[in-house]
Amino acid sequence: MYKLPVDYTKLHYTERKAVRLQYIEKQKGLCYYCGCSLNEEAPQHIKDKNINWKLFPQNFLQYPIHLQHNHDTGMTEGAVHNYCNAVMWQYEGR
Secondary structure (H helix, E strand, C coil): CCCCCCEHHHCCHHHHHHHHHHHHHHCCCECCCCCCECCCCCCHHHHCCCCCHHHCCCCHHHCCEEEEECCCCCEEEEEEEHHHHHHHHHHHCC
């Protein structure tokens, strides 16, 4: 178990997975951003937002659950739907 939050930039990808799973458990399976179940897709009002997919890596939507981190501090914040992560990044700079 990791002491959350952790510095995302210092984590190996296998550690990122472990931290993501720890957040999912801590959040009781709910998205940090929208509060909906991570076992389901992001809600329609999130998916309906206009996303400029050119801003994101090609495989961004390949994984349904992302480990959200603050891009200024590098510190993790929680587990989010892939679409919620895109909205946070594009619209809120997170």
